Amino acid sequence: EAGVAQSPRYKIIEKRQSVAFWCNPISGHATLYWYQQILGQGPKLLIQFQNNGVVDDSQLPKDRFSAERLKGVDSTLKIQPAKLEDSAVYLCASSFNSLAEAFFGQGTRLTVV
Amino acid sequence: AQKVTQAQTEISVVEKEDVTLDCVYETRDTTYYLFWYKQPPSGELVFLIRRNSFDEQNEISGRYSWNFQKSTSSFNFTITASQVVDSAVYFCALSYNTNAGKSTFGDGTTLTVKP
Numbered sequence: 001e002a003g004v005a006q007s008p009r010y011k012i013i014e015k016r017q018s019v020a021f022w023c024n025p026i027s028g029h030a031t032l033y034w035y036q037q038i039l040g041q042g043p044k045l046l047i048q049f050q051n052n053g054v055v056d057d058s059q060l061p062k063d064r065f066s067a068e069r070l071k072g073v074d075s076t077l078k079i080q081p082a083k084l085e086d087s088a089v090y091l092c093a094s095s096f097n098s099l100a101e102a103f104f105g106q107g108t109r110l111t112v113v
Numbered sequence: 114a115q116k117v118t119q120a121q122t123e124i125s126v127v128e129k130e131d132v133t134l135d136c137v138y139e140t141r142d143t144t145y146y147l148f149w150y151k152q153p154p155s156g157e158l159v160f161l162i163r164r165n166s167f168d169e170q171n172e173i174s175g176r177y178s179w180n181f182q183k184s185t186s187s188f189n190f191t192i193t194a195s196q197v198v199d200s201a202v203y204f205c206a207l208s209y210n211t212n213a214g215k216s217t218f219g220d221g222t223t224l225t226v227k228p
Contacts, residue, residue: 003157033214042117042204042218043158056215089156095214102214104158 002026004105006092012111018080021108025073025094031055033102034067034077035091043091049075050098082112115140117207119219126195127227134190134222136205142166147181147188148206148216158204164188195226 005024013019025032030051035043046065048056052072060067064083069075079086089107116139126132138147149161162172164181172179176193192199202223206216 031214041220042206044218045215048214091156091158093158093214098214099210101160101163103160106156109156 004092004094004103006090006105006108008108009106010109010111012113013082015084015112016081018078019082019110020076020078021090021092021110023075023077023092023094023105025075025092026103029094029096029103030072031095031098031100031102032069032075033093033095034075035093037089037091037107039088046077048098055098079110082110084112086110087112115142115145115207115209115217117205117217117219119203119205119222121222122220123223123225125225125227128197129194130226131191131193132195132224132226134192134203134205134224136188136190136219138186138188138205138207140207140209142209144209146208146210146216148204148208149179149188149190150204150206152202152204152221154201161190192224195224197226197228200224200226 007022032049034046037043046060047067049069052069067077089109091107093102093104095102118137145166147164150158152158178191180189202221204221205219208216
């Protein structure tokens with residue numbers, strides 16, 4: 001069974017630029033999560049999708065971050081414009097439903113210079 | 114509010130030593146779930162265990178064991194006879210439901226096992 005796929009693995013951008021991350025969850029998984037993991041900290045949930053609907057985006061900085069999962073499968077997370085403090089690893093995870101075990105991708109490491 | 118504290122930032126041991134990773138949590142919920150995850154250098158979080166607040170039985174899985182004590186709000190993780198492949202960052206997490214997806218994570222303990 002294929003795992004959660006994320007791309008790119010690494011990205012370096014200048015502040016005020018835009019960036020997008022892509023996530024393809026495990027086939028059949030209805031729930032998808034995006035996390036931000038700052039160096040030396042645990043992951044922090046940014047947004048949770050159930051199929052193509054948003055369940056929780058309370059910790060998403062909506063002035064600069066956006067995410068979508070239009071067809072209820074893969075998802076993109078965008079930052080526009082990026083700030084230095086956005087430097088982090090962005091992890092995507094999926095689960096069969098909201099009560100099942102979550103499986104994580106390898107993440108995208110973003111460096112904003 | 115929920116909080117997870119992993120006081121040990123970094124631990125270094127020599128192969129075959131036993132090592133215990135500490136996790137202390139705070140919650141006002143009577144029903145909650147505790148998790149441990151391993152994050153190897155490749156980056157993905159690997160699920161290790163989930164324990165609910167009503168089950169204080171200790172669990173052993175191979176070289177791994179977990180000690181859950183509600184009286185001290187702790188959920189400690191022990192690796193017996195550590196191996197180099199155990200080197201990783203280990204996260205403890207707390208959630209109000211079975212899915213760690215909406216958990217509060219600790220800041221992790223970096224374990225280095227030297228040959």
